[in-house]
Amino acid sequence: MGPSCWIFHQWKQSFERTVVDAEVTACTVFLHDGDHGLSHDNWPIPPDLILCVENQRSALLNSVKFIGHSPQPQPQAMDMSDEKRLERLSGMLKRRGFLLPAFEIHGGAKGLYDFGPVGGRMRSRLNQYWLNHWLKLGNVVEISCPTVTPYEVLEASGHVGEFSDFMTQCLACEEASRADTLLEAHHPNPDGLKRDELEALLNQSNPPCPACGKADWSEVSAQNLMFHTTIGAGSSGRPGFLRPETAQGMFTSFNSLYRHFRERLPFGAMQVGKGYRNEIAPRQGMIRLREFNMAELEYFIDPHAQSDEDLSAWDDSPLTLLPDTLVETSTTLSEAFESGTIRHATVASFIGRTMDFLMEVGIDPERIRFRQHEQNEMAHYAKDCWDAEIHGSYGWVECVGIAHRGCYDLDKHEKATGKMLRARREFDEPRTIEIDAWTINGATAGPAFKAQAGHVKVAIERLPKDTTFPVNVTLDSGETVLVEQEHVKPNRQTVKETGEWYIPHVIEPAFGIDRILWHIIDHAYHELEKNDEPYTLMKLSSSIAPVDMAIFPLFEKDGMEILARELHQRMCSAPGVVSMYDGSGSIGRRYARADEIGVPTCITIDHQSLEDGTVTVRKRDTGEQHRVAMDSL
């Protein structure tokens, strides 16, 4: 077999894990003979050199041809590949009540996590911060839709047919695995393979079962990932699912939103809430969950309207883009939009707003990049799609998707229900329109359709000229009636139209809250040493810190504890403020406990406080202490 060449992107977990002796860079490509796994001992290339060669599937040979050093090396501030660090971090998160495996006393359940006494508050602050961030647009509302969703809704959206992964089962121990995951060491991009290709590669490479080590696999089959349920009991129960995303509720609510906004676009609806995905084999902690927290905004626009997005606000803050040309660049949103790299101004502005949000909640800006979907990766209806990827302990992970979805979603629900999901645009000048089609024949249709005749007329006038009768017609109510030739007559006339109804386009930023929360923690977690002991400092942004202040009495005696409790109560009653009282252990231990969960401010009540009403305020990140009057807090 002659040498074949592949392009490897660093965001592929498989690449980072299997190529241990290579420096992973933004667009690193290695010559590879393609007929077995990637774990070479004798790479023919110096590890710091990039070779860009052909991707077998798409003709990228011309688009990527530089040979040289990485344009943007990996950030070096922390050694994220340190598995021990990940272990220590995970242990701390469990011990301190950030994140815990759910139902652990019953043996736990894979892919389900609890947010504990610290994590629960952090998650809700993150959700609220997200909502507030988008409310600033001024034309966005928050809604809340059920997680239990009827079958028909998700059939219309395409999820019943397409929301699936390819699985295979170990014939020895029955453990189910994702076929693409098993083949990560045997292919650079197995999640892009079709069923037959996966099956062929599985038979050829025969990887061992992660559970029992044998290598005997069943056929590869598509497994729908939605959780099935029944809505109602007995024979009246109807099939449904736990929603795989929050978006569908926003689409089905379109008409109510349209009324709310006085029938003027653009506007948006958003919600935060649970989504469900019955992962075949969850792994990587918070990255792949079976029940997850998401936050989505559906922003409805008129595709004909001139966008008035002002991208100049981001002119001084270039960001890292990885467009579908696969050449990573640092550029401003204005430049990226004007050059056509980002294809829609609203998509560009949402990328900017997403970057702002991620930085404000504490993600390291050096570890954020926006990756454009390649044509073969993007849904057929999508016009442009960018993922915000964050770098952390698991490599680059997709945490936000910003997609221009065209009119796909509303169109699908309109077709499935017969209900109009449209907005009206007025013409600048009335237009003369020639009509040559059908209308109702009142003499025969009146008696035939009675009270419904008006609705039948509307439906008939939408039929094309070449319709043959009899034909079944769906009314706006969703009901279907049979229309005979005798019920209709030709309709030829010239009318003046002042406007038209159209299906709005949708731009959707979708945020994986768990993944973002994980990376906030990952980036904030600092391992230090104090007095020769390991010391943990969690540098959380005050916008989402789970506890705003910790209040310590120096000793729980002489009235210090009473004063401290009073202050604690007063702080807790301030809106949105969470205070924590801690009176046990040395003051140094208490500072350490507060630093470990990222409390920005500690307040100590001591003997002097009893005399003059002042307290010591200590800042987490600097360790600075100063005395202030208790009343000024």
Ligand SMILES: [Zn+2]
């Ligand atoms: Zn097995």
